[in-house]
Amino acid sequence: MGGFEFPMTRRSFSTTLLALPCWGQSAQQKQKEEEGQPAAISVEVDVVNILCTVRDKNGAIIANLTKDDFRVAEDGKAQTIKYFTRETDVPLTIGLLVDVSGSQENLIEIERRAAYQFFSQVLRKKDMAFLISFGAEAELLQDMTNSVRLLEEGLGRLRLNAGAGAMHTGPIPSSSTPRGTLLYEAVYLAATEKLRGEVGRKVLVLITDGVDQGSRVKLATAVETAQKADAIIYAIYYVDQSAYAGRGGIFMGTSDSALKKMAEETGGRVLKVDRNHTLAQIFEEIQQEMRSQYAIGYSPLNEVKDGSFRRLEVVTSQKNYKVQARRGYYAIKPEAR
Numbered sequence: 001m002g003g004f005e006f007p008m009t010r011r012s013f014s015t016t017l018l019a020l021p022c023w024g025q026s027a028q029q030k031q032k033e034e035e036g037q038p039a040a041i042s043v044e045v046d047v048v049n050i051l052c053t054v055r056d057k058n059g060a061i062i063a064n065l066t067k068d069d070f071r072v073a074e075d076g077k078a079q080t081i082k083y084f085t086r087e088t089d090v091p092l093t094i095g096l097l098v099d100v101s102g103s104q105e106n107l108i109e110i111e112r113r114a115a116y117q118f119f120s121q122v123l124r125k126k127d128m129a130f131l132i133s134f135g136a137e138a139e140l141l142q143d144m145t146n147s148v149r150l151l152e153e154g155l156g157r158l159r160l161n162a163g164a165g166a167m168h169t170g171p172i173p174s175s176s177t178p179r180g181t182l183l184y185e186a187v188y189l190a191a192t193e194k195l196r197g198e199v200g201r202k203v204l205v206l207i208t209d210g211v212d213q214g215s216r217v218k219l220a221t222a223v224e225t226a227q228k229a230d231a232i233i234y235a236i237y238y239v240d241q242s243a244y245a246g247r248g249g250i251f252m253g254t255s256d257s258a259l260k261k262m263a264e265e266t267g268g269r270v271l272k273v274d275r276n277h278t279l280a281q282i283f284e285e286i287q288q289e290m291r292s293q294y295a296i297g298y299s300p301l302n303e304v305k306d307g308s309f310r311r312l313e314v315v316t317s318q319k320n321y322k323v324q325a326r327r328g329y330y331a332i333k334p335e336a337r
Helices: 027-034 102-122 148-156 183-195 219-228 257-266 279-290
Strands: 048-055 070-074 077-079 081-085 092-099 128-134 138-145 201-208 232-237 270-272 294-298 309-316 322-325 328-330
Touching: 048 309, 070 081, 070 294, 092 102, 092 183, 102 148, 102 201, 102 279, 128 148, 128 183, 138 148, 138 183, 183 201, 183 219, 183 257, 201 257, 201 279, 219 257, 219 328, 232 257, 232 279, 257 270, 270 279, 309 322
Parallel strands: 092 128, 092 201, 201 232, 232 270
Antiparallel strands: 048 294, 048 322, 070 077, 070 309, 081 294, 128 138, 309 328
C-alpha cells in the first residue's frame, strides 16, 4: 500500500516491522526494560499462530479442551500442532477504535464510560492498549500503554469529528466523496502501524455503525492488513437510529455487512447493541471471550514464503462444537513483515 499519507493528529504513528516469533512481547517487553527488568530472550521460529474460541450448539464457551481435541488444516492439508495453551496470561494488545462521526454524536458519552470500565477490567500487568478515534480524521488519542489512567484521559478526549466536506492534502478523493467516517482507514492504520510489530495476542475492538465514507483504502485492504498483523477484530455494531431517520422519523437503515467481513475473516465476530444488550454487557462478553481462547501453533508443511494467502481450517473432534478462528494468513518472509 505505497503512496498513502494519512493525516494523523495529536500523535504520529511510527511503524516497526518485526518477524513473528511464537507468543512473546514487543511493547510489553519495552515496558519491562524501562522498569529495569531483564529482557527476555526471544527466538524467531517459523510458526503460524492461531487464536480460537470454541462454543457448543447453544453458544456457550467451551474452555476445557486439550491439544488432542483440535485438528488444523492449511489449504486442505493436515498440520501437526506443536504449541498449545489455554493460559489466559499470554500478553494481550488491544486497540480500541471509536467512531466519532456525525452519526455517533449522541453515543459518545456512553461509549466513553463503557470503554473505561472495559479497560479497567481487561488490562493486566503485561497487557497493552491504545485508543484511536475516527470520523473525518483518524486520531491517536492514546499510544501504547498499560495505564488505565492514561487510557481514561484519552477517552476524555473523544470528541465529535464530523468534518463535513473537509479535504486533506495528498491523494484525496473528489469533492463528491466527502471524508466523513474513515472506518477502513482507521483499521488499516491500527493494523500496520500499531499492531504489525507486536507479538502475542492482538485484538482490535471497533465501536461503529459500520458506515465508511471517504477512506482511501478499500474494505478488502483493511481485512488484509489485519490478517497480516495477526489481529482479531471484534466489531460492536452501535447505531443511533435518530441519525438515520428519514421522513416521518422512519429509520432508513445501515448495514453491518462490512463489519462481518472484517470480523469473520480475522477470527472475531460482530456484536450488536440493542434493547437486550447494552454496550457494557457486550464489552463484558468480549472480555470473557478473550480470556477463554486457545492458542494453537504449528510449523507449516508448505515452507515457501511467496506472499500467498493460505486458507486455514480449525475443527474439534466434537462435531457439535463451533470453532471461531481466523480463516487464513499470508505466507510472508520475516523481513517483509
